[in-house]
Amino acid sequence: MKILITGARSYVAYYWALALKDKHEVIFADSMAMAYCRFAPFKAAFFKVAPPAQDFWGFRKDLVELVLNEAVDLIIPTCEEVFFISAFKNELPCKVFCADHALLATLHNKFTVFETLGFARAVKFPETQLIRQRSDVDRSFNSILKPVFSRFGAKIITDISLAEQAKLDVSFQWVQQRRLTGRSLCNYAIALDGRMLGHVCYHARHRIKHSSALYLEPMENEAITNFTRAFIAKHNYTGQIAFDFIQTDDGRVTADLSQNLAQADLGVYVIECNPRGTSGIHLMDLSTIAPALFEDGPAIQNHPEPVAFKFPLRMYRCLKLLETRVGAFFGAELKRARDVLSHPTHPVSCLATPAALVELLWRRLRRGIKLTEASTYDIEWNGEKLPEGAPAGSFSYWLESESDREVVYRYGVSGKELGLIHLDRMTGGYHLLEVAQGDEGGVEGEALGQLLVQAP
Incomplete structure (x- = not known):
């Protein structure tokens, strides 16, 4: 199987590639030129695509061409480009490992996410x-x-x-x-057709203030596991899903908590959702992901030891930008944690991080934004309504004729020379007999042909 992993700037994308590369051909795509995965030590092609947040139709065109030219069987989005891909995933002639756009949009919204959780009994909501x-x-x-x-x-x-x-x-x-006081917990799950294939829960022991976790301590939490399994089954979820939680210190939230919310037991509260890849994958045993996902194998297993982004963690500690206090055992904590940025068997080139940083700094200076904003501004989705169907003046198709042996479709733009797609009912194949005017290289015709063949 040929698998396209998007969001190649992320460590999550790299770990997905490590999990799949032994049994499948992996390629990468990103709108960032110096994406981290471009420097992967194993052979994997990299393709630069248009930025979806600024050029949705260009991104869609690039992805369709990439899928056709490279004969891609499956796309695995890892970052916020998932919100754009999900909007047109049914138009792609391959499978896409994500949920429908409507559900992803609801989950991404920090208010509407709670509309999807009414079934939950194992956790609470602030x-x-x-x-x-x-x-x-x-x-x-x-x-x-x-x-x-x-x-x-x-x-x-x-x-x-x-x-x-x-x-x-x-x-x-x-x-x-x-406001909730307590311990910050996170989880991450991989799901397929309503089944939870793998799940990990962890304590975000050290994190940048109000931001990403840099030290992940795995732990078991039955309430979170049960909640996540129920969520996945309820929504017949496919893809990656993650939630942030607060486990309150003594079951109470704060001193001014109203009586009807006060609990005598230890409380686990859902704070928000990240319906995409997160650092939780770094705690999973990568060798167990492909069998669970493609071979109906046993559940994905987890590593027992913590993981850390060691260099950034040391840097933010020196800058005093960590949310949590670092104690006397900080050195011992680092020693027992696996380093996310230095894989023991497949370390990425030492040029990867500096190259990506240079590009991000250029973006920051050019656009006058923060470095963190520069890392996502071209892929982030903030609830904007995405175009439906095809852009004005683009390609449509309609039935020309049909018989027991064949079906013929016309496609193209109204007022221009039309193309012809022939479907052979005997072989189940198709032929692009005539390319429509404006369809450079027959890209749209090929995509339509593949979609029509797959249609019931």
């Missing part, structure tokens, strides 16, 4: 309300504000003062959520 204007903010309870669509903990307001409320940027929506 009081959360939508903020459309400054007057919607309720300062009567201990809470935080965060944008409805965000990543890396960007723009979180932890102290909702009158001054902060007055200058709140309402050009986009926010959520106000009750």
Whole structure:
């Protein structure tokens, strides 16, 4: 099987490749030229594609051409490009390992995500309300504000003062959520057709303030495992899914918690969802992923030891930008953790990180944005309505004639010379007999041919 892994800038994409490369041919794509996976030590082609956030139709065209030219069987998105790919995945002549766009969009939204969780009994939900204007903010309870669509903990307001409320940027929506005190937990799961193939839960022991975890301590939590399995079954989920949780210290949230929410038992609260790849994959035994996904093998297994991004962790510790206090046993913690950035058998070239950093710094300077924003601005989706169907003046198709042996379709743009697609009912194949005007290289005709052959 030939597998295209998108979001090649990410370590998640690299670990997916490590998991699949022995039994399948892996190729990479990204809108970032110096993507991390471009420097993979094993043979794997890399393709640069248009940035989906700025050029949706260019991205779609690049992906369709790539799938056709490389005879791709499966696409595995790993970053936020999944929201764009899911919007046209049914138009692609290959399988895509992700859920439908409507569900992904609901999960990505920090307010509507809770609409999908009404079935859950194993976990709890913090009081959360939508903020459309400054007057919607309720300062009567201990809470935080965060944008409805965000990543890396960007723009979180932890102290909702009158001054902060007055200058709140309402050009986009926010959520106000009750502040929870306790331990930050995360999970990550791989699912196929409503079955949980693998699941890992971990404590984000050391993390950048309000942002990514740099030290992941695996742990078991029955409530989180049961919740995730139920979610996947309820939504017949396919793809990668991750949630953030807070496990409260003593079952109570804060001193000002209302009586109806106070619990005597230890509470696990769902905070938000990341319906895409996350660092949780680094805790999984990569050799067990392909058999579980493609061969109906046993469940994906996990490694017992923690993992860490050791160099960034040391750097952020020196800069005093970690959210948690680093104790006297920091050195011992690092020693027992596997380093995500230095795989023992397939380390990436030492040029990978500097090359990617140079490109990100150029983006930052060129656009006047933060470095973290530069790493995602071309792939991030913030709830914008994506185009449906084909762009104005693009290709449509319709039935020309049919018999017991064949079906003939016309395709093209109205007012221009049309193309001809012939489907052979005896062989189950197709032929692009005539290329429509404007269909450079017959890309659209080939894509339509493959889709029509696969149609019931």
